[in-house]
Amino acid sequence: MSNVVDLHTNEDINFKSLDNFTDAMCARCYWYMAGVPDAWRNDTIVNLEMRPIWWPNTVRMCFVNIEKRHANCDYEFNYTKIVNDLDHNIDTNIFLRQFRSKFYMNLFLDCCSDARICCRKQLAIAAREAVTRPHLKRCPAKWDGWMCWDSAAPDTVQRQTCPGMSHAVLGYTPTDCSKEKAVKHCLSNGTWAVKWLLNNENDPKSGYYEDEDTIYNRCSRPETTKRQQINQVSNGILFLSLITSLIGIIIFIVYKQYHVLRVQIHLNFFCSIILTCTFTLLFNYLIRESFYDLRFNVNENTKWCRALTILMKFSRLTNYCWMLNEGAYLHRMIVVTFADERRPVFYYLFGWVAPLLVMIPYVIVHSLESYDKDCWTQPMLYPELIWDILPLCCIFLNAVLLLNVIRVLIMKLRSSPDHFRAGLRASLILLPVFGIQYTFYVVDVDPFNTCSTGMFVAKYIQTIIEALQGTIVTTIFCFLNGEVHSHIKRTVRKIIPRGSVMVTEQQDIEKST
Structure with a gap:
């Protein structure tokens, strides 16, 4: 593995600590939101052209100015510093000050927090399953970039309520009964279903990379x-x-x-x-x-x-x-x-x-x-x-x-x-x-x-x-309608022989007496 990894792909990285994982996943959350123009004050700075980059022990965000076609990778992406700057230094924090409103900022911060919680949970589950089910083939617990998935049995379909990040494109958070479900398929061989994505969406010749597939389609259509x-x-x-x-x-x-x-x-x-x-x-x-x-x-x-x-x-x-x-x-x-x-x-x-x-x-x-x-x-x-x-x-x-x-x-x-x-x-x-x-x-x-x-x-x-x-x-x-009833009775009498009708009527009389 090279020393520098583009974090928008799913290339495996051996993170050395919980903080490293949180910084990297938080940077991905930020990059995912770059596709929502309404979230940003200036979309020439924050856009899908920017890239979160992993150097050993640090995460950096490469901002690409579309107008000047210039990339700047000098900004270290540190989740702890971002949280510390929330109270007093939002305007001086290069990442937080780009948000247009607190709604989008809170979606981003929740995504970072969920990634950190998910990592702790995955470590605990992995340790427990290593003892209780050491040889059982299962789809591993996973943070997919937006939400956390527990390990799953082969040939099963997992469903969870759509995460907040999936509502960024809506511009509001739906009510609880309006929220849809995200879906993830665990295949029979104990691996999650995958899809192939372009390295560069604007360049069909840029090649493809493999990414685990989570179906979020319904999340953008609440109710x-x-x-x-x-x-x-x-x-x-x-x-x-x-x-x-x-x-x-x-x-x-x-x-x-x-x-x-x-x-x-x-x-x-x-x-x-x-x-x-x-x-x-x-x-x-x-x-x-x-x-x-x-x-x-x-x-x-x-x-x-x-x-x-x-x-x-x-x-x-x-x-x-x-x-x-x-x-x-x-x-x-x-x-x-x-x-x-x-x-x-x-x-x-x-x-x-x-x-x-x-x-x-x-x-x-x-x-x-x-x-x-x-x-x-x-x-x-x-x-x-x-x-x-x-x-x-x-x-x-x-x-x-x-x-x-x-x-x-x-x-x-x-x-x-x-x-x-x-x-x-x-x-x-x-x-x-x-x-x-x-x-x-x-x-x-x-x-x-x-x-x-x-x-x-x-x-x-x-x-x-x-x-x-x-x-x-x-x-x-x-x-x-009484007239309709009379017409239907006359039709029945024409179809059924009169003798049969008389027998039926006689039986009705006997039953009534």
């Missing part, structure tokens, strides 16, 4: 695992709503009920639900799931992902509008008993054209340079009201109509001795018809800020209620 679980629950229920809505449409069409205005409104409402479920499922799979699995980055802002976001938002608007059409029609039939039926064209205009008129200015504003990013998945703050106003109006108007319908129903049922219970039962049935369940997710619940169990339960309830709308509405309008 991914739990959001993926929530997304999968939503997808399952959305698929159920999609199937039930399709069945509802097929039943109404097969029995030729579509000439009735009431059924036409139902069919269009089902169509809006089908569109919403379809485009939301596509959005969840092609954008969200791909983002969570690191197969796609919304920062690419491709045309197809923006188009899919537009179609999903448009379909949701149609859902709100046809929900209001359902409420308005039901209100008209119950409250204004003898009123003439309104022409279907008004329902169609509001259900399909109104969302289109809202989406046109929304798309124009979102196309502006300041908002044209992240596949349009992030709200635009105040301009987002262009899209939000219509759903809020639909929910508010339907709430007013529902209250009036309940009032009229209770008045009509007063002659019944159980009028209050009957009115309450009717109200509960009408809640999903008027879309009052939408009030549960007008404000999106974010459980990752507090990490409380209650907030996660609320998030799952919110997700289930939103995705279950198609199933609930189809059940009320179709599966529990």
Whole structure:
């Protein structure tokens, strides 16, 4: 081994003391952070061109000034001195004064401290295993540059919560429930999995060096695992709503009920639900799931992902509008008993054209340079009201109509001795018809800020209620519809011989007696 070793590679070094190891690993922590431009006051001084160099017994940092193309290796990297300078001499310490904020400085210092603790731990484990398991082949305990890994059995996968250094690129420390896991594979031969890296990332011809592989990919995307679980629950229920809505449409069409205005409104409402479920499922799979699995980055802002976001938002608007059409029609039939039926064209205009008129200015504003990013998945703050106003109006108007319908129903049922219970039962049935369940997710619940169990339960309830709308509405309008039941019974009688039906009826009578 040569006397001078470039510490950014994983060349084996026999450190003579704990302090030597700490200085060297601390210098590597500093070099790793050089790839985060926001961490530094002057990135012409601290950058990936600089190199931590190991001389026997000392560590030096070679700063490379990009503008002057000049390297200066005169700075000794001493962890003890860096810690001592924290209280009074930060501005005079060549390494500490480069940091832009205490957040990045503390990440660096924590990395140095963790390396020192890890070395002590490794020495203790090695001594213990030499006695208890002297001949057992295992992956050795390891400090990988960011975090400490215990020795592991062959053919196992080790997981640990992502270290602070992996969050440097984020610029903040995620909450505990948001943090992801780093992964390291112990191979069957008792060695850690490896990867090959370029000696110089800017020069493909510079050659490669072998480095032990720790998978930190998910660390830069906090909340991914739990959001993926929530997304999968939503997808399952959305698929159920999609199937039930399709069945509802097929039943109404097969029995030729579509000439009735009431059924036409139902069919269009089902169509809006089908569109919403379809485009939301596509959005969840092609954008969200791909983002969570690191197969796609919304920062690419491709045309197809923006188009899919537009179609999903448009379909949701149609859902709100046809929900209001359902409420308005039901209100008209119950409250204004003898009123003439309104022409279907008004329902169609509001259900399909109104969302289109809202989406046109929304798309124009979102196309502006300041908002044209992240596949349009992030709200635009105040301009987002262009899209939000219509759903809020639909929910508010339907709430007013529902209250009036309940009032009229209770008045009509007063002659019944159980009028209050009957009115309450009717109200509960009408809640999903008027879309009052939408009030549960007008404000999106974010459980990752507090990490409380209650907030996660609320998030799952919110997700289930939103995705279950198609199933609930189809059940009320179709599966529990008396006319549909009559049509199905007539079909059954045509298929099954009359004698069989009579025998079945006779058996039912005998059982009841």
